[in-house]
Amino acid sequence: MIERDFGFDIVSPTNGKYPLMRAGIIHTPHGDIRTPNFNVVGTHGQVKFLPPADMHSIGAQVMLSNGYHLFRRATVISASGGLAKWSDWNGPTFTDSGGFQVMSLGSGLGKVISVDLADADDESKLREPDERLAQVDDEGVLFRDPYSSRIIKFTPELSIETQHKIGADVMMSFDELTNISDSYDYNVRALERTRRWAERGLREHIRQTELRKNRPYQALYGVLQGSYYLDLRAKAARDISEMNINGWDFDGFGLGGVLAKDNLADILTTMCEILPVNKPRHLLGLSHPDDIFVGVETGSDTFDCVAPTREARHGRIYTMDGNFNLKKSEFKDDERVLDAECDCPTCRAGHSRAELRALLKSSELSDHAMAYNLLTIHNVRFIVRLCEQIRQAIIDGYYDEYKQAFWQRYYK
């Protein structure tokens, strides 16, 4: 049996009001991750407009990339010593499996991801099968690149093999994320498929781990689906946490496809009550403050989301008093920094809203790049700091007070 250079320690006292909530430390070959933590998304192996030095300067702990997007470069990354070294981030890394793309390039193509239960069970909202860039069957997913027309058949085995080549500290099992409009019956079938894919992925993981004995151990998280159906969520939690092949099981869990905002707490509670306490859980794809609070309270340890980086580029700025759109004309002559209390390098350097707005709206590409960098630093720092403060509040026992104070200002 191979030594697993991966572990999770809970460092917070138990909390009666939130029995599932915890602060902890995830140990990886590239360093410890203090949780709760926001993992910054760098799909293609680097965070857009946030180079490694900036990542470090704002206290980011993890970069999360994607095995699907890095598929063609996996061999090069492997030869360069793995994702952490290749990207020059040199810290802990996660990779996603490509499972999200089953939905984003498939049934939900071209649409904003719906989190509205009004769209639930309404199959008319689904993309027509022949228009999709991702076609699912039991074997795997056929991805079509719209630019090159290249076709890749992604299977659980290929996803895991690719993620092993990329060499992130934590990998995700290949799952099928369903659309909120998919029917219950479809979700039953998709969940069973995801369960079989998890098992195939775990087998491949064992094989790859033994093949790459000289490399640092890469943890594999099993991903749970089930849409907003609590019975399916419970089944997923049992199936994935009980999965065991020759003594091998999952090192942690990815909570996937949690799109229904109205139902978030119930979905997460249902899963985390069943999952073993001593393994870390990653809540896939969410980062709005209210989602993080709910996630933390119901037992999630790490988070990731494209929103802080994408919204920064689009001029949506996070502050303690809520968000604002920097592109609005009212900020044209606003000499204040983005957020008076912010400790990010952008705010500390005194960049004003007026200046940043001008850069963002400039016709010069180099000005855009400057604005994107400064704004991404700010937004990501906001979410990273939120997680740091939540962690401290959990450990020191004032979580509820912290949450109330934050909530009253942010959602006033």
Next chain:
RNA sequence: GCUGGGGUAGUGAAGUGGUUAAACACGGCAGACUGUAAAUCUGCUCCCUCUGGGUUCGGGGGUUCGAAUCCCUCCCCCAGCA
């Protein structure tokens, strides 16, 4: 002064006798964004009492059933020649 080209939304422009002029692009204003087909996407952008109605193609006049479009004249811009 002469010759030629041209004046159409904030800007650049399509339209060159006949469906309701203003397509398209940029700019402007607002919105969206949750495991990144995203430095993206959507809407609005002449005026009004706005589910409708009205005014406009540099100014004036003319030809015609009908003119941004043809003619005359004036003004302005650009190029060349004096």
